[in-house]
Amino acid sequence: MTDAPRLEFRHIGKTFPGVRALGDVGFAVRAGSVHGLLGENGAGKSTMMKILGGEYIPDEGELAIDGQVQHFRKAADAIASGVAVIHQELQYVPELSVMENLLIGRLPTRFGLVDRRKALAWTRERLDALGVDLDPRAKLKQLSIGQRQMVEIVKAILRDAKILALDEPTSSLSHRETEVLFRLVRDLRAQGKAMIYISHRLDEIFELCDAATIFRDGRKVADFDTLEGVTRDQLVQRMVGREISDIFGYRPREHGKVRLAVQGVTGRAVPAPVSFEVKAGEIVGFFGLVGAGRSEVMRVIYGADRRTAGTVQVDGETVKASHIRDAIRHGLVLCPEDRKEDGIIGVRSVSENINISARRNHLIAGLFVNDRNEAKTADTYIDRLRIRTPNRRREIRLLSGGNQQKAVLSRWLAEKNLRVLIVDEPTRGIDVGAKNEIYNVLYELADRGVAVVMISSELPEVLGVSDRVITMCRGQITAQFNRTQANEADVLAAALPEGASATPMRNT
Ligand SMILES: Nc1ncnc2c1ncn2[C@@H]1O[C@H](COP(=O)(O)OP(=O)(O)OP(=O)(O)O)[C@@H](O)[C@H]1O
Ligand SMILES: [Mg+2]
Known part of the structure; x- marks a missing residue:
C-alpha cells in the first residue's frame, strides 16, 4: 500500500x-x-x-x-x-x-x-x-x-x-x-x-x-x-461550539386532567384495539422497534387512516373517526414521521412552510399572506432551532436535509390552539444542538397544558424526555412505565417480541 x-x-x-x-x-x-x-x-x-x-x-x-x-x-x-x-x-x-x-x-x-x-x-x-x-x-x-x-x-x-x-x-x-x-x-x-x-x-x-x-x-x-x-x-x-451538558434537560411539571382519551381504537394496520390516556401537561413517549405499529396507531387516532372501531376524545369531546379536520378542530395535531413526503412544500419559502398551519395545510393551500406576525414566528423558530438559512424567504428545498426537518417541525410546534400534539420521530436527522432546543419546545408546550405524545425509536431520548413511557410491539401496547420506574433494560424488553434478545439501542 x-x-x-x-x-x-x-x-x-x-x-x-x-x-x-x-x-x-x-x-x-x-x-x-x-x-x-x-x-x-x-x-x-x-x-x-x-x-x-x-x-x-x-x-x-x-x-x-x-x-x-x-x-x-x-x-x-x-x-x-x-x-x-x-x-x-x-x-x-x-x-x-x-x-x-x-x-x-x-x-x-x-x-x-x-x-x-x-x-x-x-x-x-x-x-x-x-x-x-x-x-x-x-x-x-x-x-x-x-x-x-x-x-x-x-x-x-x-x-x-x-x-x-x-x-x-x-x-x-x-x-x-x-x-x-x-x-x-x-x-x-x-x-x-x-x-x-x-x-x-x-x-x-x-x-x-x-x-x-x-x-x-x-x-x-x-x-x-x-x-x-x-x-x-x-x-x-x-x-x-459550546458545551451542552445535559441534552435532554428534563424538568418535571404538574399534570392536569385527561386531555386525550383513546379507547379501543382499531384500523386496517391496527388489528387489535388500542387504549391509552394522556393528561394535560404530560409527555408520553411511545417506544418500540421500527415497525411496532406506533405510527399506524397515531395515524388512525388523527384520522389520517380509517378508524374501524373505538373512540377518541379530547377534553371529553368526541373526535369524529377518519376525519383529520375534525381532529384539528379539536386541537389534535399529528406531525408525521415522513415530513418530507407529508409536509414540505419545496418551492415555498421557509417562512411559509413554518406558517402554514396544520389547518390550512389540509385545506387546499391557496394564497399565503405573509404578514408581520408570520415573519415574527418564522424568525423565532429560525433562531431557536438554529435553522441555517440566509433569510426566511429562502425556498425550503435549498436548505440542508436537517434544516428542512427543523422548519417543517416548527410548523407543528407553532400551531395555535393546540391541545394534543403527536410528534413522530421529532429529532430524526437533526443535530445535537437543535435536538436540545426541540425538547425545550416540547416542555414549553407541556407547560402550557398541551398533552404531548412523542414516538421515538431512540431509547435514551424516550427515557430522557418522557413523563411516562408506553411500549408497543406488533401493533399492541405491551407495558407502561412512569418516569421513575423506566429503565433501559425493562423498557427495551417490553418492546421486543417474545424470544428476541435485547441488544442496546444507539442514539445521538
Ligand atoms: N443546491 C443548493 N442551493 C442553495 N443552497 C444550498 C444547496 N445545497 C446546499 N445548500 C446550502 O449549503 C449549506 C450546506 O448544506 P449541506 O446540505 O451540505 O449541509 P449538511 O451538513 O449536509 O446538513 P444536514 O445535517 O442537515 O444534512 C446549507 O446552508 C444549505 O442551505
Ligand atoms: Mg446533509
Whole structure:
C-alpha cells in the first residue's frame, strides 16, 4: 500500500447564491478505514458528498484518489473512478424492481435481454451472500425508505466501488437493518475500502469509525486520526461550539386532567384495539422497534387512516373517526414521521412552510399572506432551532436535509390552539444542538397544558424526555412505565417480541 491516502479533499470551496457552503476544506481518508464526517445541520457535509459523487463541481480546490487529481464533471465520472455515494435523499424509480435496480447497466451484457430467471437467481444469490433480506421482485415503491437504502448500498457493493460514502444511512433504518448495514461496512473495511460515514448519532460514530472530521459552518474545525480516548462531549463541543451538558434537560411539571382519551381504537394496520390516556401537561413517549405499529396507531387516532372501531376524545369531546379536520378542530395535531413526503412544500419559502398551519395545510393551500406576525414566528423558530438559512424567504428545498426537518417541525410546534400534539420521530436527522432546543419546545408546550405524545425509536431520548413511557410491539401496547420506574433494560424488553434478545439501542 502506498502512503498516499485513498481519498483526499484539498482546499475545497463551494458557494451557492447567498451561502458559502464550503470554504477551504480538506481532509483525507485512508484505505481500509471508516471516516466519520460530523457537523451541525447545514455544516456542508452533504455538499462535500455531492462533490465527491460528481454532482457538484467545486468552485475551488480538488480531490485526489490514490494521489491522482480527479476532475469529476458528472456522476458517471465518479462512478467510473470507483466512487459510490449513497445520498441523504435517495432518488429512485418507483416502478423498478430490486433486481432491475441492482442489474442496471449489466442486464443486457450479462444475461441477454430475456433471461429473467437467470437474472433472478443471480440477484437472490448476491443478496443471500450479503445477508440482506430483500425480495428481488419487489418494486422500489413497495419498500420502506430503509429498504431502498439497502438496495443502494448493495448496488455500490456489487459495483465493487473502492470508495463508499454513506450520508446519514441509518436515519430511517430499523434496528435490524442497521445491524446488517454495520456488518456490511465492517466487511468492506476489512476488504480495504475507504468509507465516509455521516451520522448525527454519536454512538454510531464511536461504534463504527476509525477517524473523524468535524465541519462547522462550511469549515473544517477538527480532525481526529483516531477516536480512541475521544469523548462524546469533545465531539459535541467541536460541532456546536459550546458545551451542552445535559441534552435532554428534563424538568418535571404538574399534570392536569385527561386531555386525550383513546379507547379501543382499531384500523386496517391496527388489528387489535388500542387504549391509552394522556393528561394535560404530560409527555408520553411511545417506544418500540421500527415497525411496532406506533405510527399506524397515531395515524388512525388523527384520522389520517380509517378508524374501524373505538373512540377518541379530547377534553371529553368526541373526535369524529377518519376525519383529520375534525381532529384539528379539536386541537389534535399529528406531525408525521415522513415530513418530507407529508409536509414540505419545496418551492415555498421557509417562512411559509413554518406558517402554514396544520389547518390550512389540509385545506387546499391557496394564497399565503405573509404578514408581520408570520415573519415574527418564522424568525423565532429560525433562531431557536438554529435553522441555517440566509433569510426566511429562502425556498425550503435549498436548505440542508436537517434544516428542512427543523422548519417543517416548527410548523407543528407553532400551531395555535393546540391541545394534543403527536410528534413522530421529532429529532430524526437533526443535530445535537437543535435536538436540545426541540425538547425545550416540547416542555414549553407541556407547560402550557398541551398533552404531548412523542414516538421515538431512540431509547435514551424516550427515557430522557418522557413523563411516562408506553411500549408497543406488533401493533399492541405491551407495558407502561412512569418516569421513575423506566429503565433501559425493562423498557427495551417490553418492546421486543417474545424470544428476541435485547441488544442496546444507539442514539445521538
Ligand atoms: N443546491 C443548493 N442551493 C442553495 N443552497 C444550498 C444547496 N445545497 C446546499 N445548500 C446550502 O449549503 C449549506 C450546506 O448544506 P449541506 O446540505 O451540505 O449541509 P449538511 O451538513 O449536509 O446538513 P444536514 O445535517 O442537515 O444534512 C446549507 O446552508 C444549505 O442551505
Ligand atoms: Mg446533509
